[in-house]
């Protein structure tokens with residue numbers, strides 16, 4: 060029997076209409092910093108719902124870009140300090156949620172962002188309300204925030220126990236307004252969290268329980284994802300699966316797929332979920348050689364017969380990207396050397412070597 064530690068302090072409020080039902084309970088203080096991207100918070104109706112019921116004052120920061128930068132989170136942190144905000148409401152996909160978490164830290168700790176990666180900040184971050192409008196990131200239930208660091212030419216996650224949101228409000232209706240390609244990209248990100256957690260050296264019986272439930276739920280949406288037409292029931296399954304993925308990686312971290320995917324996003328511009336999807340078939344093939352029964356379980360829960368069938372599913376979901384990735388041997392070597400610096404690779408079952416990563420990435424060219 061293996062000992063384990065399980066920590067997930069976020070209150071999850073799940074269901075249709077939960078934001079309006081929350082009413083004044085939505086407020087965690089006197090004045091909110093509301094953080095959004097440029098469109099999905101408005102298009103989804105989530106921002107309107109928040110503004111309809113939120114008591115007290117607020118100020119909106121709506122300039123979070125995809126793959127948020129250090130400058131963006133600094134600007135948000137500054138705004139929160141100047142305006143005297145005492146809590147944060149984050150609405151959107153992974154980018155606004157992650158940016159909002161760092162702004163919540165900077166609002167009370169006037170530090171250079173890069174220092175947050177190496178030292179624990181002194182004052183506890185402002186409390187955060189997270190309202191996801193995509194079913195992918197799981198950030199609403201994790202202690203992670205991923206930023207793009209130009210100095211290091213990569214995306215990099217920072218962590219802290221106070222980055223777990225205080226409350227997550229999850230309403231599958233908010234994901235209905237997403238374009239199909241964003242629905243697919245983010246869904247594959249959620250799947251990669253669930254699978255990488257289950258195939259992690261750090262997996263525990265508790266994280267496995269969560270990850271397996273999530274993989275099975277995700278599997279129910281495969282026919283709809285293939286057809287490119289999702290009902291609210293499918294979106295409900297994907298949103299819950301994505302939160303379960305967040306809870307699972309909050310315990311285990313992600314694995315080599317994310318480590319390689321970050322370069323495919325930073326240098327080649329692939330959306331995060333697609334970047335992960337590119338590497339997943341070869342990752343499963345590799346992991347099958349070190350933990351065949353775990354990979355079998357994943358495939359079985361997804362209703363797929365083989366790793367090859369998994370690859371066909373990815374090809375089908377991402378057919379618009381076919382032939383869009385050019386990877387020279389030099390590029391592969393560069394991406395692998397960056398990935399080898401991360402803990403994500405050490406967390407992967409089999410603790411793969413640089414040679415094994417090179418094979419995985421070479422086999423992933425689409």
Ligand SMILES: [Fe+2]
Nearest residue numbers: 248252317331
């Ligand atoms: Fe991810």
